[in-house]
Amino acid sequence: MTKKLMKGSEAIGEAAVQAGCHLFFGYPITPQNEIPEYMSMRLPQVGGTFVQAESEVAASNMLYGAAGSGERVMTSSSSPGISLMAEAISYLAGAELPVVIVNIMRAGPGLGGILPSQNDYRQATKGMAHGDFRLLVLAPWSVQEAADLVQDAFDLADYYRNPVLILGDGLIGQMMEPVEFAEGREPIKELPLKDWAATGNDGSKPRSVINSLFLDPEELEQHNYHLKEKYDRMERDEVRFTTSGLDTDYDVLIVAYGTVARVCSTAIEELADNGVKVGMVRPVSLFPYPYQAVREAARKAKAVLVVELSMGQMIEDVRLAIEGSKPLHFLNRTGGMLVSPDEVVDKIHAISEGSSQEVVHA
Amino acid sequence: MLETVFSKPEALRDVTTHYCPGCTHGTIHRIIAEVLDELGVRERTVGVAPVGCSVLAYNYFETDFHEASHGRAPAVATGIKRARPDLVVFAYQGDGDLASIGMAEIVHCANRGEKVTVVFVNNAIYGMTGGQMAPTTMPGQVATTCPLGRDVDLAGHPIRVSEMLSTLRTPAFVARTSVHTPLLSVNTKEMLRRAFTYQVEGRCFSLVEILSTCPTNWGIPPAEATKWLEKNMLPYYPLGVFKTPESGSREPMPLER
Numbered sequence: 067m068t069k070k071l072m073k074g075s076e077a078i079g080e081a082a083v084q085a086g087c088h089l090f091f092g093y094p095i096t097p098q099n100e101i102p103e104y105m106s107m108r109l110p111q112v113g114g115t116f117v118q119a120e121s122e123v124a125a126s127n128m129l130y131g132a133a134g135s136g137e138r139v140m141t142s143s144s145s146p147g148i149s150l151m152a153e154a155i156s157y158l159a160g161a162e163l164p165v166v167i168v169n170i171m172r173a174g175p176g177l178g179g180i181l182p183s184q185n186d187y188r189q190a191t192k193g194m195a196h197g198d199f200r201l202l203v204l205a206p207w208s209v210q211e212a213a214d215l216v217q218d219a220f221d222l223a224d225y226y227r228n229p230v231l232i233l234g235d236g237l238i239g240q241m242m243e244p245v246e247f248a249e250g251r252e253p254i255k256e257l258p259l260k261d262w263a264a265t266g267n268d269g270s271k272p273r274s275v276i277n278s279l280f281l282d283p284e285e286l287e288q289h290n291y292h293l294k295e296k297y298d299r300m301e302r303d304e305v306r307f308t309t310s311g312l313d314t315d316y317d318v319l320i321v322a323y324g325t326v327a328r329v330c331s332t333a334i335e336e337l338a339d340n341g342v343k344v345g346m347v348r349p350v351s352l353f354p355y356p357y358q359a360v361r362e363a364a365r366k367a368k369a370v371l372v373v374e375l376s377m378g379q380m381i382e383d384v385r386l387a388i389e390g391s392k393p394l395h396f397l398n399r400t401g402g403m404l405v406s407p408d409e410v411v412d413k414i415h416a417i418s419e420g421s422s423q424e425v426v427h428a
Numbered sequence: 429m430l431e432t433v434f435s436k437p438e439a440l441r442d443v444t445t446h447y448c449p450g451c452t453h454g455t456i457h458r459i460i461a462e463v464l465d466e467l468g469v470r471e472r473t474v475g476v477a478p479v480g481c482s483v484l485a486y487n488y489f490e491t492d493f494h495e496a497s498h499g500r501a502p503a504v505a506t507g508i509k510r511a512r513p514d515l516v517v518f519a520y521q522g523d524g525d526l527a528s529i530g531m532a533e534i535v536h537c538a539n540r541g542e543k544v545t546v547v548f549v550n551n552a553i554y555g556m557t558g559g560q561m562a563p564t565t566m567p568g569q570v571a572t573t574c575p576l577g578r579d580v581d582l583a584g585h586p587i588r589v590s591e592m593l594s595t596l597r598t599p600a601f602v603a604r605t606s607v608h609t610p611l612l613s614v615n616t617k618e619m620l621r622r623a624f625t626y627q628v629e630g631r632c633f634s635l636v637e638i639l640s641t642c643p644t645n646w647g648i649p650p651a652e653a654t655k656w657l658e659k660n661m662l663p664y665y666p667l668g669v670f671k672t673p674e675s676g677s678r679e680p681m682p683l684e685r
Binding site: 089091115117119120121123124125127128129130131132133134135136137139153154157161264265266267268269273274275276277278279 | 470471472473474476483484486490491492493494495496497500503504505506507508509510511512515532533535536540
């Protein structure tokens with residue numbers, strides 16, 4: 067199939083349709099409106115349904131009903147809207163419903179701004195809402211990767227019976243790049259039958275109840291152990307990352323994800339032209355996090371640099387990975403400001419010259 | 429030859445409910461089950477349970493079910509119906525669930541004209557959480573969060589959901605009934621039959637509000653609770669059909685004749 071020039075948001079929508087998602091429930095919020103707009107145009111063409119809900123609260127609960135009926139379903143939103151969906155996401159995880167949720171992050175806190183940010187990392191990977199649960203979180207750095215990850219996300223959601231979150235930023239949503247959809251794409255997992263779906267009870271199967279309520283504490287404890295077992299399997303089987311420059315020597319290891327990692331790779335090329343070698347690990351799955359890859363890559367480095375569009379969220383996982391074995395440095399912009407390649411280059415020089423201040427935690 | 433003239437509906441499971449003595453949830457469950465049986469739709473029905481006293485409704489109906497979060501049953505029902513239009517979908521909600529935290533969801537579900545049926549049980553109080561004031565609590569009625577009685581200057585007047593929803597332009601079937609007498613229970617069954625039939629025929633959104641007693645949280649015996657409902661609730665919450673898809677436009681009439 068030929069490549070097509072697409073906006074990230076449209077590619078995300080088309081990828082969902084290609085993955086067999088014929089249901090979309092959403093609510094307008096900048097900077098991701100192109101996703102529901104695309105779906106409102108595209109879904110009727112394939113016999114699907116688009117509903118503009120009255121709120122993110124309603125949209126996420128429509129997701130619950132549709133997913134509980136065994137159909138592939140997606141929603142998208144941006145930071146404040148995801149906060150409104152958080153309660154339902156806890157229910158979705160508790161009731162083990164497969165859904166795909168896209169968060170095109172904007173800068174916060176509060177109403178914040180509408181420009182790109184990575185300030186929802188912690189929410190996505192650690193504390194989306196009440197209760198012990200995890201989302202599988204995937205972070206694309208290009209339009210093509212966004213399209214690929216969305217399709218994989220539906221398979222992963224079905225396989226694990228768990229919500230999967232695509233964590234992008236305003237850049238991913240807005241930029242245009244060539245994108246290709248493989249014909250005859252096979253699922254990346256052997257998908258189980260959805261015999262648990264509530265689609266009416268004619269006696270041919272046990273009654274289906276989509277539910278996260280367990281009034282018996284022993285049952286609820288068992289349910290939590292069952293969920294934990296799933297998250298453990300994700301940690302074992304679903305870690306995704308890319309690396310660059312790790313097969314030669316390097317002084318500094320950069321850890322960055324999403325579009326920021328692209329800025330870093332531009333800087334790394336520029337540094338290489340001047341004989342400065344820098345390695346990079348780019349986490350693609352944020353949960354499960356590639357702790358081992360970061361730990362091993364850090365062994366060869368003299369220092370580790372984390373670059374983020376936040377006040378320092380993923381850096382906590384890098385700390386866990388390297389466990390104080392190397393000096394840790396941090397470069398960031400927030401509020402919708404972007405890190406430039408020049409800032410990364412300057413930071414690397416500063417680290418080499420000893421003028422960059424280490425991140426020290428008490 | 430013996431003929432069975434009365435039996436448990438197939439759509440009701442053979443279990444004991446957790447409802448209090450004098451509560452009407454059991455009666456309402458049974459009437460819904462009878463209607464599902466008589467319409468022959470039990471096998472393709474999916475219910476949505478609320479948060480409230482009927483949170484465990486999924487244990488009592490012999491149909492597939494979803495347990496929704498507080499107030500969101502109409503959104504969950506929307507999701508099910510849009511995903512599987514061939515299913516018969518009903519949400520079962522109390523007055524705290526529907527008229528307080530879930531007000532946005534019920535209004536927009538009705539306004540989109542979702543082809544689902546909502547059974548709205550109004551007993552003028554929060555039951556499961558222990559008798560707090562609801563948006564439907566009567567003026568002066570004592571509740572655990574208005575120990576001196578509902579003060580309409582501070583809490584406003586009780587919300588009349590059927591009247592409010594019937595102002596929407598989108599075609600719908602909206603009725604208010606009660607089950608505190610046998611005759612009214614028969615009427616209620618007819619209203620539920622009409623509501624589900626409109627859905628089965630793909631005609632419109634339907635909601636049946638059913639007035640209910642809560643002896644436990646009203647703090648009076650069941651027989652007195654029935655009288656209290658008649659004396660206090662019926663005048664404010666009149667029974668009747670408020671809207672049908674056949675009823676005409678509710679556009680204002682011209683000022684000049």
